[in-house]
Amino acid sequence: MTTKYDNTDWSRCVSTGGVTVAILGADGTGQGNIGSSCPCKGCWVQTRAANDLVKMSIGVPATLDLGVELGDPESGAQPLWIPISDVSQLYFYGTAFNIIDIIYLLG
Numbered sequence: 446m447t448t449k450y451d452n453t454d455w456s457r458c459v460s461t462g463g464v465t466v467a468i469l470g471a472d473g474t475g476q477g478n479i480g481s482s483c484p485c486k487g488c489w490v491q492t493r494a495a496n497d498l499v500k501m502s503i504g505v506p507a508t509l510d511l512g513v514e515l516g517d518p519e520s521g522a523q524p525l526w527i528p529i530s531d532v533s534q535l536y537f538y539g540t541a542f543n544i545i546d547i548i549y550l551l552g
Contacts, residue, residue, distance in 0.1 A: 467537050467545040469499070474506060477535035477547055484531050485549035489524035490515065497540040503529065507538035515545070524548070 465483055467475040477483070492499050492515050500512030516522025524546075529535065532549050 462548065462550040465532055465547045465549065467535065467547065469537055469539040469541075469543045469545070471542075473539050473541075475537040475539075475545065477532040477537075477545075480533055482531055482533050483549065485529065485551060487526060487528040488532055488535075488547050488549035489526055490535065490545060490547050491518055491522070491524040492516075493518070493544040493546055495519045499537060499539040499543055499545070501525075501538075501545075502536050503527070504534050505536065507536045509538065509540075512536070512538060 462485070463483075465478040467477050468479065469475040490501065495517050498509075499515045500507045500509070501515055502512040505511070513525075515525060527535070532547055535547070537545055
């Protein structure tokens with residue numbers, strides 16, 4: 446039986462990482478790892494709960510008009526993979542308080 450891992454070069458697989466969050470405060474904005482530098486190879490991002498709207502951008506603050514909308518996990522949305530070198534470069538905007546879960550891989 447073959448699997449999706451057959452012929453994988455395991456020297457490329459990363460086995461360490463961590464978890465951090467972004468918290469959307471009273472003004473509806475937040476930043477990955479609460480703005481503290483967190484170098485990585487990439488990360489998965491997902492909102493923790495249903496929300497009216499959560500947008501994310503890289504390198505510049507997200508706004509109502511700027512960013513990619515993150516899906517609602519209660520509606521079946523999957524975590525979004527982002528190849529990025531520092532979690533703190535992720536910016537979020539939401540129309541209500543929310544917590545964004547971020548799982549990152551060290552590189």
